[in-house]
Amino acid sequence: MIHHIRNKIYHVEVLPPKQDSEKLEKDLEIFSNKYLRVMDSGYCACVTDNAMGLLSFQGTEIIEELDLPVIPEQVMIHLNTFHTKDDLDNILNLCKTKGIMYLLIITGDGSERLPKLHPSDVGATDVESVTSVELLKYINREYPDTFVLGVAFNPYEPEEHELEKMERKIKAGATFIITQPLIERNEIVDRLLEKYPGIPVIVEAWMSRKLHLLSEAVGYEIPENTEFDPISTLKMLHKLYPGCGVYLSLLGFKTQYDLIKDTWV
Amino acid sequence: MIAFTDAERKKYRNIWVVAEILFGEIQPVTYELTGAARTLADLRKSEVWVVVMGSDIEGKLESLFAYGADVAILVDNPGSSGFVDETETKIMKRLIIKYKPEVVICGATTRGRALIPRVSVMTHCGLTADCTGLSIDPENGDLLQTRPAFGGNVMATIRCSNHRPQMATVRPRVMKSPEPDPGRAGRIIKEDMLTSDSEKIKQIIDVFHSTETAYNLADAQIIISGGRGMKGPEGFKLLKQFAQRVGGAAVGASRAAVDSGWIPYAHQVGQTGQTVQTKVYIACGISGQIQHLVGMQSCDLIIAIDKNPDTPMMQIADIAVVGDLFEIIPEIIREIPNL
Amino acid sequence: MKIVVCIKQVPATNDAKIDPETKRIIREGMKAILNPFDTYAVEEGVQLRDKFGGEVIALSMGPPKAEASLREAISVGVDRAILLSDRAFGGSDTWATSYVLAKAIEKIGDVDLVICGKQAIDGDTAQVGPGIAAHLDWLQATYVMAVEEISSSSIRVKRMHEDGYDICEMSLPAVITVVKDINIPRVPSLKGRLASNKCEIPVWKPDDINADTSKIGLNGSPTRVVKIQPPPPRHTSTKKIEGSSIECAQTLLRELKLRSIV
Numbered sequence: 002m003i004h005h006i007r008n009k010i011y012h013v014e015v016l017p018p019k020q021d022s023e024k025l026e027k028d029l030e031i032f033s034n035k036y037l038r039v040m041d042s043g044y045c046a047c048v049t050d051n052a053m054g055l056l057s058f059q060g061t062e063i064i065e066e067l068d069l070p071v072i073p074e075q076v077m078i079h080l081n082t083f084h085t086k087d088d089l090d091n092i093l094n095l096c097k098t099k100g101i102m103y104l105l106i107i108t109g110d111g112s113e114r115l116p117k118l119h120p121s122d123v124g125a126t127d128v129e130s131v132t133s134v135e136l137l138k139y140i141n142r143e144y145p146d147t148f149v150l151g152v153a154f155n156p157y158e159p160e161e162h163e164l165e166k167m168e169r170k171i172k173a174g175a176t177f178i179i180t181q182p183l184i185e186r187n188e189i190v191d192r193l194l195e196k197y198p199g200i201p202v203i204v205e206a207w208m209s210r211k212l213h214l215l216s217e218a219v220g221y222e223i224p225e226n227t228e229f230d231p232i233s234t235l236k237m238l239h240k241l242y243p244g245c246g247v248y249l250s251l252l253g254f255k256t257q258y259d260l261i262k263d264t265w266v
Numbered sequence: 267m268i269a270f271t272d273a274e275r276k277k278y279r280n281i282w283v284v285a286e287i288l289f290g291e292i293q294p295v296t297y298e299l300t301g302a303a304r305t306l307a308d309l310r311k312s313e314v315w316v317v318v319m320g321s322d323i324e325g326k327l328e329s330l331f332a333y334g335a336d337v338a339i340l341v342d343n344p345g346s347s348g349f350v351d352e353t354e355t356k357i358m359k360r361l362i363i364k365y366k367p368e369v370v371i372c373g374a375t376t377r378g379r380a381l382i383p384r385v386s387v388m389t390h391c392g393l394t395a396d397c398t399g400l401s402i403d404p405e406n407g408d409l410l411q412t413r414p415a416f417g418g419n420v421m422a423t424i425r426c427s428n429h430r431p432q433m434a435t436v437r438p439r440v441m442k443s444p445e446p447d448p449g450r451a452g453r454i455i456k457e458d459m460l461t462s463d464s465e466k467i468k469q470i471i472d473v474f475h476s477t478e479t480a481y482n483l484a485d486a487q488i489i490i491s492g493g494r495g496m497k498g499p500e501g502f503k504l505l506k507q508f509a510q511r512v513g514g515a516a517v518g519a520s521r522a523a524v525d526s527g528w529i530p531y532a533h534q535v536g537q538t539g540q541t542v543q544t545k546v547y548i549a550c551g552i553s554g555q556i557q558h559l560v561g562m563q564s565c566d567l568i569i570a571i572d573k574n575p576d577t578p579m580m581q582i583a584d585i586a587v588v589g590d591l592f593e594i595i596p597e598i599i600r601e602i603p604n605l
Numbered sequence: 606m607k608i609v610v611c612i613k614q615v616p617a618t619n620d621a622k623i624d625p626e627t628k629r630i631i632r633e634g635m636k637a638i639l640n641p642f643d644t645y646a647v648e649e650g651v652q653l654r655d656k657f658g659g660e661v662i663a664l665s666m667g668p669p670k671a672e673a674s675l676r677e678a679i680s681v682g683v684d685r686a687i688l689l690s691d692r693a694f695g696g697s698d699t700w701a702t703s704y705v706l707a708k709a710i711e712k713i714g715d716v717d718l719v720i721c722g723k724q725a726i727d728g729d730t731a732q733v734g735p736g737i738a739a740h741l742d743w744l745q746a747t748y749v750m751a752v753e754e755i756s757s758s759s760i761r762v763k764r765m766h767e768d769g770y771d772i773c774e775m776s777l778p779a780v781i782t783v784v785k786d787i788n789i790p791r792v793p794s795l796k797g798r799l800a801s802n803k804c805e806i807p808v809w810k811p812d813d814i815n816a817d818t819s820k821i822g823l824n825g826s827p828t829r830v831v832k833i834q835p836p837p838p839r840h841t842s843t844k845k846i847e848g849s850s851i852e853c854a855q856t857l858l859r860e861l862k863l864r865s866i867v
Contacts, residue, residue, distance in 0.1 A: 020793060021638065023673070023841045025802065035566035054538040062795045083791055108525045110538040117531040129499055156520075162494065166526070169863040217556055245587070268819070288768055351735070351745050376766045380747040383732035387700060387739035392827030402836035414836065416616070416727060423832035467776035468744050471761070476769035485767070488866065504652060512867055514767070546866055555858035556624050564836065567864065569857070575845070585844045587857050594857070601858050602867050 002103070002149060002177040002201040005074075005246055009046055009265040011044045012077065012179070012203060012248040014219045017063055020056035033067050042262075047105065047248065050079040054112035061095040071099045077151075081109020086122040093140065097147055105151045105179060107139070108132045135167075138172035151177040154202075156189035157219045163189070164196065176200065179216050179248050182207035184234055186217055186241050194244070201244035206235045208257060232260055237266055269428035275407070277366050280315050281307045284358070284372040284381070285337070287297035287320040289475070294443060295373035297333040299436060300491040303371055305335035306402045306409075312368065317361060320355055321346050324454075331452035333444055339365075339455045347472030349377050355384045356463045362389050367431045368407050371400070374435035386433050394428030398440055409434065411539035414543065414564075420486060438514070439487045439545055463499060483516050483535065488546040491518030491535055491562070492528075495551015495591065499528045505550060508595055511602045518542065518562075520552045536561035550591050554579025570594070606659035606757065610650040611706050611737065612678060614671040615727040636851040639674040642722030642788040645783050649752065650720050652788060657755065660684050666694055671687040680801035687713070691744060691810045696823030699728070701806050703736025703822055708814040710738035710741065718760065719780040723748055734782035742778040762804050797834035849857045 005012070015035050018028035018072030039046040047222070060078050064071060078101055080092060096104065108131075111117060118131040123139035125131060133152055140148060152175040155163055178197070180190055182205040194202055207215055212229035216222050238247060247265070252258065271577065281303040285291040296316065302316045313336040318327065320343060327338040341357050357382070362370070370385075372378040372397050386393035398421075399412035409432040411424045414446065426432045483489060490509045492502055509515035535542055536558040544596040547565035552558060552568075554577050562568070570583035571591045580586040587594060615638040639647075650661040663673050663678035666689035676685035691710055697705060710716050719738075724731035731747070738745035750770065751763040761774040765784055793801075811818060819825060846856045861867045 020677075020798070021636065021673075025798065056792060058798075060796045066795050066799075085791070088792070111531055111534065112538060113540070114644065114790070115792070119530075129502075129529045130524050130527045130531055132525055132527045162522075162526075220555060260267070328724075345626050348773075349766075351747070376748045376764070379731045380735055380745065383699065383703075383730075383735035384739040384745065385701060386732075386738045390700075390827070392698070392700065393732060394828060395728075395732055410831075415729075415833075420833050421836050422830050423834075425829050425831050426827045427829065429827045439865070465744070469774050471772040471774055473771040474769045569860075571857075581843065583843055585857070585860055586801070587845065587846040587853050589847070589853045594854045597851055598858055598861075599856035601854065 002151070002203075002246070005045060006201055006203075006244070009244070010075075011261065011265070012047050012246060013039045013044050013252055014049060014117065014248065014250045015039065016049055016052065017057045018059055020058065029063065029067060032063060033069060036069055038254065038258070040070060040072055043075070045075045045077055045103070047077040048079060049112045050081045050107075050113060051083060051110060051112075052079070053109035054115065056112065056114055059092060059152070061092050061099065061156050062207045064099060064101075065095060071101055073100045073102050073116065076101050076194070077103035079105045079107060079109075080136070081107045082118045082133065083109050083111050083115040084118060084134055086118065088116075089118065089122070093144055101138075102147070102174055103151065104140070104148050105153065106133045106137050106175065107153050132153055134169045134173045137170060137175055141174040142152055149177070151179055151203075153181070154178050154190070154193060155181045156183075156187045156193070157181060157217075160189050160192070164193070167193065167197075169199065171200070177203065179203045180205050182250060183238060184215070185237075186214070189240075194242075199210055201246065202242075202244075203248045204238055204242050205248040206238050207231060207251065208235070208249050208253065209251040232257065233263065235261065236264055269288065270430055275430055278368040278407075280313045280365075280367050281296045281310070282367040282370045282431070283314065283316045284378065285318045285330070286373045286375055286378065287318065287323060290320065290322050292326055292329060293373070293375075293438075294313070294595050295375065295436075295438040296330070298333050298438070298441040298444075299371050300333040300419060300445045302400055302436065302441040303369075304444065304545050306369060306400060307336075309402050309404045310368070310407055313337060314365065315365070317341070319343060319357055319564050324494065325456055325552055329446070330380040331450045332446035332448050332461055334450070336452050337455060339457055341459060345464070348473045349380075350465050351380050352468060354381050354467040355388060356465075356521060357457075357459070359388050360460075360463075362431060368404070369409050369434045370431045372433070372435050377515070380436055382433055388438045389431070391429050391431055391433050392424075393435070394424045394426075395435050397434045397436050400434060400436070408432070410577060411592075437487065440501040483518055483533065483540050483542050485515035486514065486542075486544055488512055488515035488548070489518040489535070489542055489544050489562075489565070490515050490548045490550065491520065491552060492523055492550045493520035493552030493558075494522040494526070495553075496523060496528065497523065497551075500563055501551070501592075502529045504592070504595055506600055511599050518547075519554075520558050549579050549583070550595065552579050554582065606653065606657050606717050606755075607715050608650045608659065608661040608720060609651060609713060609716050610643070610646045610661060610663050610678065610683065610734070611719060611861045612647065612663055612665045612740045613640045613711050613725045614638070614665065614674040615640045615725050617861045627670055633863050637670060637673065639677050639729075640725045641724055642724055642726070642783075642785070644722075645785055647678045647681060647683060648788045648790040649783055653718070653755065654684070655682075655751065659717075662687065662727050664706060664709055664713075666697070666702060669808075675806055676801045676804065677793060678808075679804050680797040682797070686804070686806050686810045688806055689814070690734055693818065693822050694810050696826060697821060698826035698828045699701050699730050699732035699736055701821050701825035702826055704825065705738035705814070705816060706733065707737045708816050709809060710737065710813045712809070716723070716763040717777045719743075719755070719778075721782045723782045723784050731782070734780055738780035738812065739785050741778075741780070745776040745784045746775065748781065749781045749822050750785045752781075752787070762851075846848065
């Protein structure tokens with residue numbers, strides 16, 4: 002992961018089509034175009050896993066169905082704890098056969114419709130509920146030396162709690178960290194960097210103009226009409242966190258894609 | 267369906283309650299509904315009748331009169347091994363045809379919600395589920411049934427003017443149980459079981475009584491929920507004890523607690539968990555992030571217990587208890603009489 | 606074994622917004638989903654078919670767009686689907702809806718088992734399952750948390766109750782309604798979903814099922830919604846309880862007793 006940062010490789014989030022899409026074929030085409038464009042640019046395409054609990058198709062099955070090329074250094078799959086054991090193993094096996102090695106392991110968002118891994122599914126005996134920690138342990142045990150596993154860091158949660166969780170995630174085998182979206186300097190992230198100098202950290206840049214959509218993530222209400230300039234914030238993040246990678250969420254492929262080419266200097 | 271004429275409608279009189287009997291005991295919901303039926307019957311200047319189907323229950327009918335019933339119809343079914351929907355439907359249908367009640371109210375329990383829809387179809391009656399309010403037009407006897415719809419986002423009022431009887435179910439603990447009057451008397455009408463009542467091709471093989479606290483959040487009347495403030499799985503053991511003492515309560519959790527691995531996801535309340543709409547929600551050590559609040563804010567009564575008086579949860583709560591929940595909850599558990 | 610699963614497309618109620626002027630639900634832009642409880646019914650139908658052979662058919666009454674929910678059922682393994690859609694069905698309450706579904710089940714013919722979700726999240730009535738059984742005069746078991754045994758002539762199920770559960774055995778044909786504990790519904794795969802888009806879904810009208818028109822739609826419905834209003838406001842003030850832990854506990858306990866909670 003560290004060479005992603007050294008080589009200024011952006012992590013570009015690509016959202017897979019939703020299960021309730023009324024124009025699935027069209028959405029698959031859009032996904033495919035975005036994915037291929039990220040490959041061409043030499044960036045890393047990051048495919049989410051039922052983000053916000055909204056049912057979507059899996060990155061792995063789309064890559065398989067559409068026969069998309071996998072460049073191992075340029076693909077990252079999010080994987081959360083809302084799967085059946087069978088689905089989980091299917092996804093991991095498909096990643097292995099396709100040569101996908103970067104996985105972002107998160108607890109994830111559930112919904113009425115999503116199954117949840119049980120502790121016994123991943124051989125955990127000491128918890129009531131499977132979190133990213135148990136999933137990390139499971140993958141490292143069952144698929145040794147196959148994947149590079151990352152985890153999420155949320156600086157908007159109480160710091161002590163979050164750093165304690167991070168310690169458990171690192172112990173469970175996480176080797177890189179991606180933060181929640183930052184829109185300014187964040188002292189808790191600063192302390193995270195201090196605590197884990199050897200671990201690559203990627204900060205998330207919010208590329209939508211609609212800053213208020215972040216309200217839920219940051220835990221306070223951002224007014225709907227708040228002015229926000231994603232590109233200049235991205236530039237600022239590069240200055241503030243020169244040793245970190247950057248993960249671009251909600252990047253506008255039509256309007257912003259060409260603008261980011263020269264922002265990481 | 268052909269609407270009833272006025273003359274036909276007038277043949278139907280009295281407010282009926284279908285008693286909920288478990289293990290030979292009349293359940294509290296029956297008294298709650300008897301109280302509600304009393305109010306309606308007084309407005310219509312008619313009587314409250316309670317239908318009791320079960321075995322070995324005859325000696326226990328006096329309590330129904332104390333809570334406001336005028337008549338108890340007893341259908342003794344000594345061979346009954348458990349709840350057989352079809353048998354009880356046949357009995358109800360027979361009684362309805364014979365006595366013509368104006369209104370039939372039943373508890374919205376698993377048994378009531380299985381029985382009454384079947385009865386309503388067989389007798390061509392309108393039925394409204396889970397009413398939270400019942401009133402009656404004193405002139406024509408139309409039952410005005412109020413119930414939440416669309417996940418509690420609206421209240422709908424429903425009438426069944428053209429048919430009799432009018433049927434409604436009400437969840438346990440929604441109506442307030444009246445003060446019993448032990449001096450009140452009533453009459454008992456005994457109705458025989460007919461051999462044709464019994465459903466021969468259905469059998470209850472076994473009945474298991476489980477004292478474990480209800481687990482299913484959606485079916486609970488009270489949810490006791492914990493958040494980050496519970497500090498660990500031990501904290502949730504305390505909440506489980508609390509829930510058992512309260513009776514009929516389920517244990518819920520915030521996302522923070524589930525994500526910490528303290529309690530299974532099935533307990534999670536909120537946008538990415540379950541949306542609940544219980545009568546009572548007791549939030550223990552839950553700060554109340556938006557995503558949690560949307561999942562529980564339509565509960566009728568919200569009680570919050572937290573050290574910090576300024577959290578969003580403490581602001582929206584009807585009752586906010588400021589203090590250490592690890593001291594307060596054990597104290598309450600000690601004080602609640604053991605059931 | 607021939608199994609019919611009855612499903613309903615419902616608005617995602619979490620999104621429900623109320624027009625402040627008309628006090629009505631704003632249906633425009635509201636997402637329509639397969640009723641979450643019905644996904645358990647679909648899964649159970651598919652699993653029973655896989656174990657015992659035969660056919661599983663999804664059946665739904667609703668507007669033309671309800672077809673999407675039937676496709677979802679096909680994408681997770683249902684063999685075929687039928688949509689009951691006609692203006693004449695509009696306005697049906699649970700009595701009329703269960704009548705229409707029962708007539709369609711008769712029309713399908715030779716059905717051994719009907720499976721419904723325990724209730725739909727928009728109405729929460731739990732009345733349609735038992736209603737279908739009553740119209741067909743079949744046996745029923747509600748709140749089923751496990752199918753323990755099934756043969757060509759009978760079924761043994763575990764029924765959930767507030768106070769525990771029971772084991773009930775009955776002859777087929779029968780109607781069961783299922784709760785969440787019964788299985789873990791699979792999420793449609795991309796392959797399944799793409800295939801389901803190609804299926805033909807026949808649309809049946811009242812005539813196709815020989816429905817008595819006086820028993821369907823608004824005319825066939827004994828109940829009438831006469832008023833829709835926003836729920837009463839939550840509360841105006843928070844009652845604060847402070848003091849020592851013992852004082853807090855005692856005050857709270859008094860409040861709980863006052864409301865007959867304990």
